[in-house]
Amino acid sequence: xxxxxxxxxxxxxxxxxxxxxxxxxxxxxxxxxxxxxxxxxxxxxxxxxxxxxxxxxxxxxxxxxxxxxxxxxxxxxxxxxxxxxxxxxxxxxxxxxxxxxxxxxxxxxxxxxxxxxxxxxxxxxxxxxxxxxxxxxxxxxxxxxxxxxxxxxxxxxxxxxxx
Numbered sequence: 001x002x003x004x005x006x007x008x009x010x011x012x013x014x015x016x017x018x019x020x021x022x023x024x025x026x027x028x029x030x031x032x033x034x035x036x037x038x039x040x041x042x043x044x045x046x047x048x049x050x051x052x053x054x055x056x057x058x059x060x061x062x063x064x065x066x067x068x069x070x071x072x073x074x075x076x077x078x079x080x081x082x083x084x085x086x087x088x089x090x091x092x093x094x095x096x097x098x099x100x101x102x103x104x105x106x107x108x109x110x111x112x113x114x115x116x117x118x119x120x121x122x123x124x125x126x127x128x129x130x131x132x133x134x135x136x137x138x139x140x141x142x143x144x145x146x147x148x149x150x151x152x153x154x155x156x157x158x159x160x161x162x163x
Contacts, residue, residue: 061073061075063077063078063120065102065118065120065145068101078120078122079120079147079148080101080145080146080149081118081148081149082117082118082119082138082142082145082150083096083116083117083119083131083152084115084116084132084133084134084153085097085114085115085117085128085129085131086114086130086131087113088112088113091130094115094129094130095127095128095130096127096129097117097128099119099123099125100117100118100119101120101123102117102118103116103118104116104118104138104141106135106137114132114135114138116138116141116142118142118145118148128151131153132152132153133153133154133155133159134150134152134155134156134159134160134163135155135156136156136158136159136162138159139159139162
């Protein structure tokens with residue numbers, strides 16, 4: 001056995017171990033500096049609770065559809081428009097979904113998901129789509145919000161009978 005190589009190998013392992021320990025300590029220290037204070041202190045949670053409480057106190061009326069604060073009592077139950085929108089990957093990019101007040105998603109035939117985007121009538125949207133066909137369960141969901149305008153292109157026989 002060559003003792004010279006054994007001594008060099010031993011020092012390489014010791015050096016690698018020291019570098020590893022130092023890197024773990026640095027990672028822990030920087031991780032705590034970056035994230036630790038955010039999770040340890042409860043001040044931010046208390047601040048959030050105070051802000052929510054102030055918003056609730058300032059909010060006299062809330063819209064039934066999405067809980068958004070409104071100024072007038074007549075705006076609690078606005079007229080709404082529901083639009084059926086494709087959610088197949090090939091249909092992307094979609095238009096207008098991000099401006100919806102509420103979005104329902106459920107699979108239709110073939111397990112392909114579809115959206116029903118609900119907008120208040122005063123919400124100005126330039127374009128929504130691609131518009132797809134009606135399904136009876138979406139009609140059930142939109143009926144929970146009163147008399148809504150339901151926009152679609154075609155639909156299943158059951159849905160068209162309900163419409």
